[in-house]
Amino acid sequence: MGASQSEVVIIGGGLAGLACAVTLADREVPVSLFESRPRLGGRASSFADKQSEQLIDNCQHVSMGCCFEFNRFCETVGIAGFFQRASELYFIGPEPAGPESKGEQFKVNRFAASPLLPAPLHLLPAFGGLSYLSWSEKTELAKGLKQLALEKxxxxxxxxxxxxxxDHGQSANVINRFWNVVLVSALSESLDRISLSHARKVFVDGFLRARDSWQVLIPTVPLEHLYGTVIQDFLKQRGAKISLQTGVEKIRIDGQQVTGIQLRDGSKIDSQRVVLAVPHQRVFDLLPAEFPGCESLTGIQQLESAPITSVHLWFDREITSLPHAVFVDTLSQWMFNRSRLMxxxxxETGFYYQIVISASHELTGSARQGRxxxxxxxxxVRELALIWPEANTAELLHSRMVTEHQAVFSVKPGVEQLRPSQRTEVAGLYLAGxxxxxxxxxxxxGAVRSGIQAAEFLLADLGQPETILLPPAQxxxxxxxxxxL
Known part of the structure; x- marks a missing residue:
C-alpha cells in the first residue's frame, strides 16, 4: 500500500505552525497540519475546570501594540475582535505609611499616554506619576532609560x-520597583537571566519608538475559542487538512532531501516540504540520528526554559472593578479580572480573577522550600486583601494553581547565537517556533513571525518568492x- 501525499506538511499546531499554515493556505498552497494534542494553540491553550464549569486558560496570554505581525495575523483570521485594547494600565505600589497608618497602604497609579506629547515623551507624565518612586528615583530612572536607549x-x-x-547607577529600589516589574512580566525571566539586548528591545519597541506600542491587548474569550475554533474554520475553508490527535513519529530524509513523515500509527505521508513547528525540546526526537546540518542545530539543546505560574481564584463577590492591575513589591505580578474582561x-460560580507570576522559579521543584x-x-490571597480590603470578607469559593514549566526559553546572554534559521541544510525542511x-x-x-519566515523560505523554494513580513516599525x-533609533 503506497503512502499518501501532501504538498506541504506542518508538524505542530501551535501559533508558529498556525501562522505558517495560514500564510501558505492564503496563497493556495495545499497544507496538511498534524497536531498530537486534541486541540490547536500549543501553549496558548485552555482546559475545562470542572468545579467552576468554565474553560480557563493555562496562562494569561496578551499582545502589545508593537506586536505588528501577531496583530495582523489576528486580523487575517478574524479574531482581532476578541481582544480588548488597554489604553490605560494600573500599577499598584506601596505608599509610605502615614502617622495614623496601621500598616502598609497601596495606591493605584493610572498609567496612560499624554494626548499632548509626541513619542517618546508621551509616557513621561505617566512615569513621573508613579507614586512609589521618589523624585530623585524618577530622575535616576529617566537617566537609566536614556542610557539604555543609546546603548549599542x-x-x-x-x-x-x-x-x-x-553599572549604570540604578539603585536597588528603582530596580525592584520599576525594572523588575516591567522586564520580568515582559520576558518571563529574572533580571540576572535577561540579556541586555532583550531588555533594551522591550523598552525601545514597547515604550520609546511609537505612540501606541506600549498598549496591551487582552483576549476576551478563552484561548481555546481563538485558536481552536475560528482559525481551524479559516484553514479548512481554504482547503487545509487538519489532523488532531495525530502524532508524528519521524521525519523521513533521503540524502539531502526531506521525503515525508511517518506517523505514530506507522502510516507514511510523502512530501518534499515539511515544516517542523514544535517546541525546541522535541526537534531532535523527530529527526533521524544523522542528517545534513545536524551540527548546526545542536545549539537549541543549550536553550534553557523558564516557568510561568497562574493562580486562578473565584470569590463570592467582586473584590475590585479594575479590569487588570500590575503589582509592585509582591509575589503576584499581574491581576486579570476575568469576570470583567471576558x-x-x-x-454564577463566582467572580473570577487570574493572577500571573512570571519567572516563577521559586514556586517550582526544590525551590518551593516545602511550600x-x-x-x-x-x-x-493575602496580598490581594492588603490591596483590596473587600477580599478580607469575601469567601474564596474555589482556587487552583497551574504552572507551565517550560513556558518560554530564557533570554540569557548568548541566546541569539543558539537560535537557528527557519531554513535548514536539508532541502525542503523548515523550522518554525x-x-x-x-x-x-x-x-x-515571535511565534507568528517564525511561521511567516518559514513560509517565505518555502514559497521561494516553490518558485513563488514574496516578502510577507511587515517592514520595521516606523x-x-x-x-x-x-x-x-
Whole structure:
C-alpha cells in the first residue's frame, strides 16, 4: 500500500505552525497540519475546570501594540475582535505609611499616554506619576532609560541587564520597583537571566519608538475559542487538512532531501516540504540520528526554559472593578479580572480573577522550600486583601494553581547565537517556533513571525518568492533625534 501525499506538511499546531499554515493556505498552497494534542494553540491553550464549569486558560496570554505581525495575523483570521485594547494600565505600589497608618497602604497609579506629547515623551507624565518612586528615583530612572536607549549592544559579549543596571547607577529600589516589574512580566525571566539586548528591545519597541506600542491587548474569550475554533474554520475553508490527535513519529530524509513523515500509527505521508513547528525540546526526537546540518542545530539543546505560574481564584463577590492591575513589591505580578474582561462572562460560580507570576522559579521543584500549592495560593490571597480590603470578607469559593514549566526559553546572554534559521541544510525542511531566529523573545509575536519566515523560505523554494513580513516599525521623528533609533 503506497503512502499518501501532501504538498506541504506542518508538524505542530501551535501559533508558529498556525501562522505558517495560514500564510501558505492564503496563497493556495495545499497544507496538511498534524497536531498530537486534541486541540490547536500549543501553549496558548485552555482546559475545562470542572468545579467552576468554565474553560480557563493555562496562562494569561496578551499582545502589545508593537506586536505588528501577531496583530495582523489576528486580523487575517478574524479574531482581532476578541481582544480588548488597554489604553490605560494600573500599577499598584506601596505608599509610605502615614502617622495614623496601621500598616502598609497601596495606591493605584493610572498609567496612560499624554494626548499632548509626541513619542517618546508621551509616557513621561505617566512615569513621573508613579507614586512609589521618589523624585530623585524618577530622575535616576529617566537617566537609566536614556542610557539604555543609546546603548549599542554586542551580542558576542553582552552582560545581563542586572549587571548593566548595577553599572549604570540604578539603585536597588528603582530596580525592584520599576525594572523588575516591567522586564520580568515582559520576558518571563529574572533580571540576572535577561540579556541586555532583550531588555533594551522591550523598552525601545514597547515604550520609546511609537505612540501606541506600549498598549496591551487582552483576549476576551478563552484561548481555546481563538485558536481552536475560528482559525481551524479559516484553514479548512481554504482547503487545509487538519489532523488532531495525530502524532508524528519521524521525519523521513533521503540524502539531502526531506521525503515525508511517518506517523505514530506507522502510516507514511510523502512530501518534499515539511515544516517542523514544535517546541525546541522535541526537534531532535523527530529527526533521524544523522542528517545534513545536524551540527548546526545542536545549539537549541543549550536553550534553557523558564516557568510561568497562574493562580486562578473565584470569590463570592467582586473584590475590585479594575479590569487588570500590575503589582509592585509582591509575589503576584499581574491581576486579570476575568469576570470583567471576558465576553458573556457568568458569575454564577463566582467572580473570577487570574493572577500571573512570571519567572516563577521559586514556586517550582526544590525551590518551593516545602511550600504547598495551598500555601502559595494563600499568600496570593493575602496580598490581594492588603490591596483590596473587600477580599478580607469575601469567601474564596474555589482556587487552583497551574504552572507551565517550560513556558518560554530564557533570554540569557548568548541566546541569539543558539537560535537557528527557519531554513535548514536539508532541502525542503523548515523550522518554525518562537525559539528560532526571529529577533524577538519567546512571545506570540515571535511565534507568528517564525511561521511567516518559514513560509517565505518555502514559497521561494516553490518558485513563488514574496516578502510577507511587515517592514520595521516606523520610529517617531523625536525618538530618532533623542535616541538615534
Amino acid at each position: 549592544t554586542d551580542l558576542e559579549n553582552e552582560p545581563t541587564i542586572a549587571d548593566w543596571l548595577a 465576553q458573556n462572562a457568568s458569575t 504547598t500549592q495551598s500555601e502559595i495560593i494563600g499568600e496570593v 518562537d525559539w528560532t531566529s526571529t529577533g524577538w523573545p519567546a512571545t506570540m509575536e 520610529t517617531s521623528f523625536l525618538s530618532k533625534i533623542l535616541f538615534r
